[in-house]
Ligand SMILES: [Zn+2]
């Protein structure tokens with residue numbers, strides 16, 4: 030599970046849909062009382078941004094004409110973790126030619 034926290038417009042379809050699904054998984058884990066441990070210490074999850082992030086990704090999905098029908102009910106009280114968007118951009122460009130191409134195009 031990983032939040033990228035970069036502008037949704039620079040995520041390819043796979044990474045946009047992937048982060049969206051993973052947000053729902055993170056919230057599922059939190060609601061089941063799971064400890065996010067490594068996801069927090071490795072800078073992969075930032076609980077304070079989950080709700081706003083879901084809204085931003087859903088908006089981008091709608092803009093691209095993808096189906097979004099999964100509201101996310103979450104209010105953060107944990108305030109755990111910090112995601113560095115610069116690290117995310119580099120990681121996405123390294124792993125994924127489609128994301129690299131979107132970053133190259135700018136906004
Ligand atoms: Zn959703």
Ligand SMILES: [Zn+2]
Nearest residue numbers: 041044125128
């Ligand atoms: Zn990608």
